Amino acid sequence: MNEPAWPDRFTAELERFPAPLRALLTAELAAGNEIIEAGAGFPAPPVGGLARLKAPISTRAADAKDGLVFRRWPNWNRETGFTDAQGFFFVLNPPPPPPSDPGMDAIRASADAPQPRPAPNPSGAVDRFQASMVLDYEKWHDGIGYDLEAIESATNEERASIERIVLGQGAQNWRDIEALVALGTPRARKALRQAFDHGKIEIRMAVLSRAPDLVNDQERTDALVEAIRVEQFYGGLTEALDLVEGFHPPPVIDALFRGTLVRAGEIAVHFAALLYYIHGKAQEPFDWGHRPFFLQFHTEVESERVAAFHRLCADVGVAPARYLDT
Numbered sequence: 001m002n003e004p005a006w007p008d009r010f011t012a013e014l015e016r017f018p019a020p021l022r023a024l025l026t027a028e029l030a031a032g033n034e035i036i037e038a039g040a041g042f043p044a045p046p047v048g049g050l051a052r053l054k055a056p057i058s059t060r061a062a063d064a065k066d067g068l069v070f071r072r073w074p075n076w077n078r079e080t081g082f083t084d085a086q087g088f089f090f091v092l093n094p095p096p097p098p099p100s101d102p103g104m105d106a107i108r109a110s111a112d113a114p115q116p117r118p119a120p121n122p123s124g125a126v127d128r129f130q131a132s133m134v135l136d137y138e139k140w141h142d143g144i145g146y147d148l149e150a151i152e153s154a155t156n157e158e159r160a161s162i163e164r165i166v167l168g169q170g171a172q173n174w175r176d177i178e179a180l181v182a183l184g185t186p187r188a189r190k191a192l193r194q195a196f197d198h199g200k201i202e203i204r205m206a207v208l209s210r211a212p213d214l215v216n217d218q219e220r221t222d223a224l225v226e227a228i229r230v231e232q233f234y235g236g237l238t239e240a241l242d243l244v245e246g247f248h249p250p251p252v253i254d255a256l257f258r259g260t261l262v263r264a265g266e267i268a269v270h271f272a273a274l275l276y277y278i279h280g281k282a283q284e285p286f287d288w289g290h291r292p293f294f295l296q297f298h299t300e301v302e303s304e305r306v307a308a309f310h311r312l313c314a315d316v317g318v319a320p321a322r323y324l325d326t
Contacts (some may be wrong), residue, residue, distance in 0.1 A: 010038035013049050018084045020067050021091050025051060026319050027059040027133070048088030048266075055189055055247045056093045057082070088266065100190065125154035126161045133165075133175075145175045152319035162172055163188060174206040174239075181210045201227050202236035221249050226253040228271075237267070241274060245285050248278050257323050262311055265298035279316035
């Protein structure tokens with residue numbers, strides 16, 4: 001089936017979509033559906049894109065086994081849709097209509113019905129803190145950490161109990177790092193230092209951003225270079241790039257330049273954008289005004305990547321030979 005001619009205002013975005021998602025859009029248009037929006041934005045990262053349809057998708061079942069993934073976003077207008085295997089591009093259904101207001105009979109019946117007794121709230125700082133450690137979808141999705149206010153309001157005895165809880169489970173994620181920083185005790189700071197020395201890159205980045213006084217500049221530089229060389233988004237690289245915005249000695253900048261040549265396309269795009277920002281050629285770390293150029297790095301064709309690299313070096317005033325020769 002030949003792909004239809006997309007609406008002119010959407011053509012540039014839709015031609016970048018993976019083939020399975022373009023096929024889905026083709027089938028929907030052939031079935032009479034319409035594309036009402038195409039572009040980038042949540043839930044797609046800057047290197048991805050989304051297309052929203054006027055009517056619900058009717059040409060593909062949610063459980064079809066053809067390489068696409070059906071997703072729900074309960075905290076984002078309750079929308080649903082399909083994404084590619086990497087999770088960068090999305091074809092979205094329209095959001096469902098809001099629930100209708102109840103009638104007066106339903107309101108009266110609800111008012112007359114016996115009201116359930118509210119569940120007792122956790123009592124004490126320790127109980128509050130432990131309750132906040134239960135990770136549900138909303139906390140994961142929205143990046144909600146532990147109840148640090150419980151630590152602030154805790155008595156000395158309660159703080160000791162919370163410290164035993166956190167130290168007992170170890171520094172497994174950024175939430176644990178935040179709690180250790182909030183505790184600030186000698187044992188907590190020792191655990192933070194051990195987490196930086198022996199933890200995964202994701203943990204090391206969390207220590208760098210939340211307890212920078214525990215790490216000297218050389219250690220910070222080495223950790224950031226390592227993250228730039230090998231880490232992936234949402235596994236430590238995202239936080240590393242946030243740190244690089246304000247701390248970028250020459251080895252870090254060199255790692256970014258080399259990364260634009262050898263890392264995966266979606267990562268190289270962000271490296272190029274950050275280099276533009278560091279060299280004063282952009283107003284923000286990902287300047288959307290330069291996005292068409294940054295996207296030239298989203299290719300695995302070596303000649304195309306090298307051509308984009310030459311332009312990047314020319315724009316920021318850096319000789320490309322030192323990186324291309326190695």
